[in-house]
Amino acid sequence: MKRRYREFRDIGRATFPRHQRGVDILGVLSIVVLVGVSATGAWQFFAHELNPEWFGYMPGGTFSVNSKGPTGMALAHRFFGDAAAILALMGGAWFCFQIVYRVPAVVVVIFCCTLFAVLTEALVRFNLIKLQGLTFEEVGPGYPQVFGSDVDYVVTDAGQTNVGVFRLLILSHIATVPILVGFGWVSIVRGIDRRTKEMAAAPKRTWMTGSENS
Numbered sequence: 001m002k003r004r005y006r007e008f009r010d011i012g013r014a015t016f017p018r019h020q021r022g023v024d025i026l027g028v029l030s031i032v033v034l035v036g037v038s039a040t041g042a043w044q045f046f047a048h049e050l051n052p053e054w055f056g057y058m059p060g061g062t063f064s065v066n067s068k069g070p071t072g073m074a075l076a077h078r079f080f081g082d083a084a085a086i087l088a089l090m091g092g093a094w095f096c097f098q099i100v101y102r103v104p105a106v107v108v109v110i111f112c113c114t115l116f117a118v119l120t121e122a123l124v125r126f127n128l129i130k131l132q133g134l135t136f137e138e139v140g141p142g143y144p145q146v147f148g149s150d151v152d153y154v155v156t157d158a159g160q161t162n163v164g165v166f167r168l169l170i171l172s173h174i175a176t177v178p179i180l181v182g183f184g185w186v187s188i189v190r191g192i193d194r195r196t197k198e199m200a201a202a203p204k205r206t207w208m209t210g211s212e213n214s
Helices: 002-015 017-047 073-100 105-120 163-201
Strands: 126-131 151-156 159-161
Touching (some): 017 073, 017 163, 073 105, 105 163, 151 163, 159 163
Antiparallel strands (some): 126 151, 151 159
């Protein structure tokens, strides 16, 4: 990985000399946001608790709570998610139209995955989990319990949600991070290899005549 980083750095400096500072800043911000999303998301997955304001919920009845929205670490997770969306939109647009003068597939995938993660954030944040034989107060924190066989239903801000659909949304929401990292890394490696071959095959100028030799 260190070798790949050095290759990317050296080729980046040779290919984008006028934009190197911007590329460096975009890379650092991307890493910070990715770490923030991953750390706060891991906390959410294992420690997110039920909302006591919803404990009076009854299936099939009318129940309304003025939701205060996410707080604490959940709010931090939303912040990093929104930051990722802004970074993908603004940074991707700058990279496309100021550096490469085209829209690479990697930028489209990154933006779509980030947008999907932001849009599903509210749908996967539960208020209640009803487990068989337990009251709402007896249910513990975290999402792992949602994948057990004793789940009756889940309640989010959107209302009572089918357990199967909720599980699929959770897995899809979580998958956005490894997809972004994996697709981005493969694209960078392929880009480095392609640029390395182009630079190696480029004609060389002699110091004496200035003529090009292949």
